[in-house]
Amino acid sequence: MTGISAKEPSGLTVDQIDNAPDNEYIRLRKLLLGPEYEQAIKDYISRQSDAERVAAVLSQAIEAASSRDTALGKALAPVLNKAIHESISRNPSQITTVMSPIMGPSIRKAVATALSDMVQSLNKVLEQSLSIRGLFWRIKAWRAGVSYGRYVMSQTLRFAVEQVLLVHRETGLLLHSVVSETTDTKDPELVSSMLTAIQDFVADSFDTASGADLDKVQVGDLTLHLISGGNSVLAFATRGTIGPAAMEQIIGHYETLQQEFTEEIAGFSGNRDAFNGAEDHLKSCLLSEQLVPKTSRQQRPWLAIAVLFMLGLALVYNGYLGTLRTLEYERIVEALSSQGDYMLISHRIEDEHITAQMLRSVSGIPPEQLIRNIEPAFYDLQLDVRALTFGEIDVDKLNALELPTPAPEPTLLEKFNALAGLIQSQSLYFEKGTANLSGQSIETFQTLVSKLKNVSEIAEVLKPGQLQIMVQGYSDRVGSRINNLALSKERAEHVRDMLISNGLSADTVIAWGLGYRDLGVEDLEWQRRVAIQVLLPGVSINLSNSNASKLGMQR
Amino acid sequence: MTMPRISKKVCMVGPFAVGKTSLVRRFVESIFSDKYHTTIGVKISKKVIDLDEAQMQLMLWDIEGVDVFTDLRPSYLRGAAGVMIAVDGTRPATFKQIDRLIELVNQQLPDVPKVLLVNKFDLKSEWKLEEQALEEYASRGIPVFRTSAKTGEAVEEAFETLAKSIV
Numbered sequence: 001m002t003g004i005s006a007k008e009p010s011g012l013t014v015d016q017i018d019n020a021p022d023n024e025y026i027r028l029r030k031l032l033l034g035p036e037y038e039q040a041i042k043d044y045i046s047r048q049s050d051a052e053r054v055a056a057v058l059s060q061a062i063e064a065a066s067s068r069d070t071a072l073g074k075a076l077a078p079v080l081n082k083a084i085h086e087s088i089s090r091n092p093s094q095i096t097t098v099m100s101p102i103m104g105p106s107i108r109k110a111v112a113t114a115l116s117d118m119v120q121s122l123n124k125v126l127e128q129s130l131s132i133r134g135l136f137w138r139i140k141a142w143r144a145g146v147s148y149g150r151y152v153m154s155q156t157l158r159f160a161v162e163q164v165l166l167v168h169r170e171t172g173l174l175l176h177s178v179v180s181e182t183t184d185t186k187d188p189e190l191v192s193s194m195l196t197a198i199q200d201f202v203a204d205s206f207d208t209a210s211g212a213d214l215d216k217v218q219v220g221d222l223t224l225h226l227i228s229g230g231n232s233v234l235a236f237a238t239r240g241t242i243g244p245a246a247m248e249q250i251i252g253h254y255e256t257l258q259q260e261f262t263e264e265i266a267g268f269s270g271n272r273d274a275f276n277g278a279e280d281h282l283k284s285c286l287l288s289e290q291l292v293p294k295t296s297r298q299q300r301p302w303l304a305i306a307v308l309f310m311l312g313l314a315l316v317y318n319g320y321l322g323t324l325r326t327l328e329y330e331r332i333v334e335a336l337s338s339q340g341d342y343m344l345i346s347h348r349i350e351d352e353h354i355t356a357q358m359l360r361s362v363s364g365i366p367p368e369q370l371i372r373n374i375e376p377a378f379y380d381l382q383l384d385v386r387a388l389t390f391g392e393i394d395v396d397k398l399n400a401l402e403l404p405t406p407a408p409e410p411t412l413l414e415k416f417n418a419l420a421g422l423i424q425s426q427s428l429y430f431e432k433g434t435a436n437l438s439g440q441s442i443e444t445f446q447t448l449v450s451k452l453k454n455v456s457e458i459a460e461v462l463k464p465g466q467l468q469i470m471v472q473g474y475s476d477r478v479g480s481r482i483n484n485l486a487l488s489k490e491r492a493e494h495v496r497d498m499l500i501s502n503g504l505s506a507d508t509v510i511a512w513g514l515g516y517r518d519l520g521v522e523d524l525e526w527q528r529r530v531a532i533q534v535l536l537p538g539v540s541i542n543l544s545n546s547n548a549s550k551l552g553m554q555r
Numbered sequence: 556m557t558m559p560r561i562s563k564k565v566c567m568v569g570p571f572a573v574g575k576t577s578l579v580r581r582f583v584e585s586i587f588s589d590k591y592h593t594t595i596g597v598k599i600s601k602k603v604i605d606l607d608e609a610q611m612q613l614m615l616w617d618i619e620g621v622d623v624f625t626d627l628r629p630s631y632l633r634g635a636a637g638v639m640i641a642v643d644g645t646r647p648a649t650f651k652q653i654d655r656l657i658e659l660v661n662q663q664l665p666d667v668p669k670v671l672l673v674n675k676f677d678l679k680s681e682w683k684l685e686e687q688a689l690e691e692y693a694s695r696g697i698p699v700f701r702t703s704a705k706t707g708e709a710v711e712e713a714f715e716t717l718a719k720s721i722v
Contacts, residue, residue, distance in 0.1 A: 171564045171634030173614060193564070193599045193614050200630035201596055270561035270611075270636070 149182055159240030160288035161250070162222075165192050166257070166278060167233040168268050172196030175232065175268065176275040178282040195226070195235055227251060229258050232265050236285055243289070250285045257281040328378045329354065333482060335374045337515075341365065342385075345512030346489050349379070357384045357512070386510075413539065416458040419451050420534040427529040428495060432476075435490040438525075445495075448532065449502045456504065459536050468535040469504065471496045471511040476527035481515060489513025495530045560603070560610040563721055564634050568627055568656055569641035570649040571620025574674040577704035578641060579617045582714050587705050594619045597631055604718055611718050621652065632663040637717045641672040644682040644701070653692070668720035669697050670713055676703040 029037070065072040088095045134152075141151035162183040166175040174192035179185050202214045213233070217224040225242075227234045227250075234254045257278055258265070264274040329349060336344045336356050341364025347356040354376070360367070367383045374381065426448060428441040437445060452469060459467035473492030475484035489512060496511035516527065567575045576594050581587055583600045598617040603610050618631050632638070638660050642649040653671065660669065671692050673684065679701075689699045698720075700713040 168634070171614075171636075173562045173564060173634075187601070189562070189601055189612070189614065190599055193601075193616070197597045197599065197616070197631065200628065200633070204628050204630050270563050271559065272562060273559070 147184075150184075158289040159238055159242045159246070161242070161246075161286050162237045162239060163188070164234065164236040164282045164285045165195070166275065166282060167192045167196060167235055168265070169196070169228065169231045169233050171268075173268075173270065173272075175265070175272055176278045176282060178279060178286060180286050180288075192235070195224070196233070199226070199233075227254055229254060230262075230265065231268075232258065234285075240289075242287075246287045246289065249287060253281050253284045325378050328376065330482065332374055332376055332379065332381060333485075336370075337481075337485070339364070339370065342370065343512070344485075345510075346493075352379055353382060354379045355382045355384060358386070359512075360385045412458050412461055416455060416462060416536065416539065419455045419458070420536075420539075423448060423451050423455065423532050423534055427526075427531050429525060430491055430528045430530070432524075432528065433479075433487070435487070435494045437494075445498065449499065449504070452499065452504055452532070452534070455534050456508065459534075463536050463538065466537050467508050469499070469509045470533040470535060471499070471509060472531045472533065473511065473513040474527060474529050474531070475513075475516050476524040477516045477518070478524065485513050485515040487513070488515050491528075491530050495532075558605070558608070558610050560612055562612040562614060563636040563718075564614045564616060565637045565639065565717065565721075566616045566618055566632055566635045567639045567641060568618050568632075568660065569620060569639075569672075570643070570646075570652050571622045571625075573620065573641045573643040573646070573649055574704045575620065575641045576617050578639075578672060578674060578702060578710060579615050581704045581707055581710050583615065585707070587707075602714075604715060606718060606722060609722070611722070613714070613718060621656070627656065627659050629659065629663050632660060635664055635667060636721045637667055638664065638669045639672055639713070639717060640669060640697075641674055641702075644673045644675050644684050645678050647683045650684070650688065657697070668717060670717045670720075671697050671699045672702045672713055673699065674702050674704060676701045676708055677705045 062072065137151055137155060138148055141148045144151065160180065163177065163179045163185055165177040165188055167173070168175055172193040172195070174189045177188040177192070179188075185191075198217070199214045213226065213228045215226050215228075217226070221239050223238050223242075225236050225238065225247075234250075234257075236250065260281075261275065261278060268274075332354055333344075333347060336342065336347065336358065339358075341361045343359040345357040345359060347354060349355075358367075364370075365373075367385045371381050371383065426444055428445055428448070429438045430436060430441070431438055456467060456469075471492045473488035473490070473495070475488040475491075477484075479487075492511035492513050496509045499509055500506045521527065567579055569575050571593065572591065576592070576598060577587060579598075579600055583602045594617060596619055600615045600617065601612060602615065603612045616631060616635070618627065619625060621627050640653060640656050640660070642653055657669065660667075671689070673689065675682075693699050698713075698716055700709045700716070702709045702713055704710065
């Protein structure tokens with residue numbers, strides 16, 4: 001290394017030592033050791049470069065400087081900032097790789113915290129909204145013309161800092177501002193300038209001490225605090241009474257901010273971008289303190305809880321009883337339907353009463369006995385029984401019913417027989433799941449009406465007042481038994497009503513539903529039908545088509 | 556890339572009832588009203604204007620008019636980057652206050668750009684103005700604009716000129 005300026009431990013160069021006029025110790029050493037010593041020193045120093053010598057002591061030097069004061073940190077901060085900025089600019093992926101293991105968990109934690117806060121907040125809002133107090137607050141908020149959330153906040157917070165503005169003292173221009181989430185604010189830039197104007201106005205208008213500034217403005221429950229420091233002003237709006245501890249916290253944040261942004265504030269020329277970094281400090285000033293909720297036991301709504309519990313019990317018990325009743329009802333209907341000597345025509349249920357219309361054969365047990373056999377538990381069962389005098393009731397056998405026939409007048413009897421045969425050979429068909437006649441059956445119905453009228457006239461002559469027109473409703477096999485029974489009854493009653501409205505006597509027409517009967521026909525359309533039978537005691541009806549041909553009738 | 560935005564404080568001063576508030580309102584909101592409302596203290600508005608390489612947000616301090624009872628409050632001028640002095644072209648008495656206002660402004664803000672607005676140009680037939688006097692201000696580096704808050708004439712131009720001179 002050329003031009004080396006080797007130094008002794010004393011800090012002097014060799015040449016300086018040589019020329020030192022009054023350093024006797026050095027002169028003595030020179031006399032004793034001679035020029036070899038000087039050469040040895042030079043050789044030793046030249047073996048190490050400056051960098052190596054600095055490297056050897058650098059860590060200890062940094063450690064010592066750091067422990068002494070913060071000057072080294074302050075000196076290195078701008079250099080490190082530039083270095084980091086440069087490094088990220090050159091290779092952004094590098095910082096991403098390094099940061100992602102740290103940022104991932106942090107982001108997850110932040111999201112989890114935010115969600116937790118949101119749930120708690122929602123819970124609180126629901127509690128407030130659904131309570132009497134919440135309703136009361138809602139009315140108050142409406143009357144005061146403020147939002148409900150804001151009113152709730154005013155009632156539940158001891159104080160809250162709603163908005164913080166950092167203002168350039170000289171120009172009144174806004175440097176930065178933050179606002180709490182629940183606050184509706186006006187333009188902070190205008191507020192900032194106006195605040196400065198007010199400060200100037202007060203300072204000009206009143207004999208204030210030199211340098212004294214306005215430090216508080218109060219409007220209703222809103223207080224605007226102003227803290228002046230150097231060439232900036234921190235203004236923050238609070239609701240409620242802010243305590244001294246919180247005030248100290250805010251002042252502390254402001255002082256830190258001032259330290260960090262001293263140069264930026266002093267050299268402010270209108271560009272606010274330099275103050276984006278002040279966001280965190282200002283947000284730290286958005287403090288709030290909640291009123292301690294009353295947690296005494298008297299506050300718990302025991303009465304409401306008890307009422308709700310009883311209501312719940314009542315609902316469960318009611319549901320249980322309802323299920324029992326339904327099962328009981330189905331059992332009764334099933335029992336009535338399965339009685340051999342009885343035929344269930346219809347039934348209806350009103351409150352706790354079941355009324356059933358039934359046809360009973362002469363050999364059937366008495367209705368009272370039938371009720372006792374069924375043993376209804378929840379219902380009062382009433383049977384409307386009509387005894388039939390023409391034998392066993394068996395629908396399947398009814399068509400083939402043969403009763404003793406007294407000798408009728410041959411012409412009328414033949415006519416009656418033929419007409420009855422035709423009527424019984426024709427069925428009315430229905431649309432699926434309804435009591436509406438299918439299109440073709442509407443026409444069939446009209447021909448049946450005229451035939452039934454003829455039969456009625458003949459029967460009046462043969463056996464006055466004894467004709468019975470039995471309208472039997474059926475359903476297809478699809479669906480539950482009870483539903484099918486109800487639907488078949490509805491179809492039968494519909495046809496009965498139509499017959500009566502077309503001029504047939506209501507006393508002669510009986511309708512009942514038989515549900516689905518397996519008659520060996522798989523056609524579902526055929527199964528959905530109403531059949532009409534004409535019965536006249538002592539008259540046997542022959543279903544052969546020859547009777548029709550006697551009258552020249554076609555189906 | 557978004558243009559950088561800088562904020563600047565601009566003060567509007569002048570005698571009472573010359574149309575300062577109307578000029579600001581015309582510039583900021585592009586509207587004019589015949590109704591006169593006197594300004595008490597100061598009224599602050601803002602408007603962003605596009606310059607060549609940046610946006611400038613002007614915080615406009617419309618300061619109450621001066622008269623024999625009310626003088627200009629110097630503290631309102633503090634920190635302003637530009638000043639507009641407005642007078643009424645139909646009222647010669649307002650011209651006489653121009654020099655005093657310039658002096659007051661210069662005491663507080665010796666180096667800031669200034670423009671002179673001679674307002675109510677829509678009533679030009681009633682103007683009692685010595686054009687030569689206006690030229691003198693222009694020669695002293697104070698641009699002069701004959702404005703009309705009612706029609707909007709020269710209003711934008713005056714504000715933009717001041718903004719450019721601030722930059």
